[in-house]
Amino acid sequence: MLFVRELHSVVGRRAKDFEAAFRQGWMPALAEGDDARLLWYLDLAHGSGLSYRVVTVTAVADGRAWERLAQRVQTGDLRAWARDLDRLQHRSAAQILAPLPWSPAVASLADVPTTGTEHEAVLYMEDTMWPYPGRLDDYVEAAGKVYAPALSADGAQMQMHVQLALRTMPGAGRSPEVVLVQRLGSVPRLVGLLTTDIPDEITGPGSWMHAALELRDQWRSRLLRTATWSPLW
């Protein structure tokens, strides 16, 4: 399974129309076939970054399924939908991601909801990392062995769970690049992270934060909130 991630810069005055285009257009259009499903529709939380940014994640079965989807958008039944979307967004930046060996799996495409059923909104932290040149594999391995298990361990600072661990595929984004889609289990702990210095035992010698500096020191976190109808949440 591959994942098409898009960051949309939405026209603020058309934000509701933009959301409706995905809820009433994209999601059901994909549900007509077996190639792809919309997984997440996420708003970048106001107050934590750029305004009117939306992240969508669409799963496709494989490379051939992606190509069929791309053809629908470029010349097929989704062309008019894409043309309308061009008026609702300033632009979108997209990448295609493949799961890392230790990534949790997404349920089969057939099991992804497509009805837009309402639920609570949930906060995610999406981390994008750029390992040093030539250190991508080392970083992936270390993150899988050390970072991911520690995140959700008893007594962990954050109570956060990796839903997907991904790398950008060649020809579909920036490389080297790793993306973690992480579901926050505790908003108070997030607020604690934001309002206090990180303790020395988290950043000092022997810690993940310290050791991982050998592999990367550049990343970006985005706080994303699911729409109340997002298929996954």
Place this chain on the structure above:
Amino acid sequence: MLYLHETHRVAGRQAAEFEALFRDEWMPTLGVSNSARLVWYLNHAMGSGPSYQVVTVTAVQDGGAWEELATRMAAGDLRDLCQRIDTCRYESVGKLLTPVPWSALQEVVFDEVPSDGRTHELSLYMQDTGWPDAPLDDYIDLWNDDYWAIMQRVPAEHRLLEIIGCFAVAHGTGIRPEAILMQKIMNPELLGHLLTDTREYDPTTWPGSYMAKGLELRDQWESKLLRTSSWSPLW
């Protein structure tokens, strides 16, 4: 057919090594397969933009072939080579391109693409990337109807360039709306004229011109002057 377009920010001290890895290993390795071919290796001409930037374009048969190539790069026989390439660059940014219907370049015949590093003279390309603020289809139509059509009416000896290919970014692999022209400079002397032309193509002085009409659809684009290496399969 898809075209895997990558822009590499190369470590200057390792520029020769980077080029050798593509010439001596990437190109011939793909050359024995039926799924992909390196077609262009282009250096961003120094003096016209960023330093040590390389553009490569690799043709792949279809989405399945691209996924197969990506898997080979991440965990297969190309993994070691890709790791060595990684150590010679800061990063690369890639996208998959599909030819628009009127593009001269649609598919390349793999058997006709050399992969043995044979050398030839250098060529200069102007790669234009445009970001319209109107529907993408309208912008691509403008290129065909008002840019390429007009240019084709210019006698060959007075023509600055030829459009070799026009591409849209395949869904999910880059910016939307974005389209790309790969244009071969046919007359470098005319390029000199273009660079020193002081006319301003604003709508009031050039009503009805392509440049003025284009402003209705976009005012943001980027031109890159790219020079083929002496061994680039296409040039």
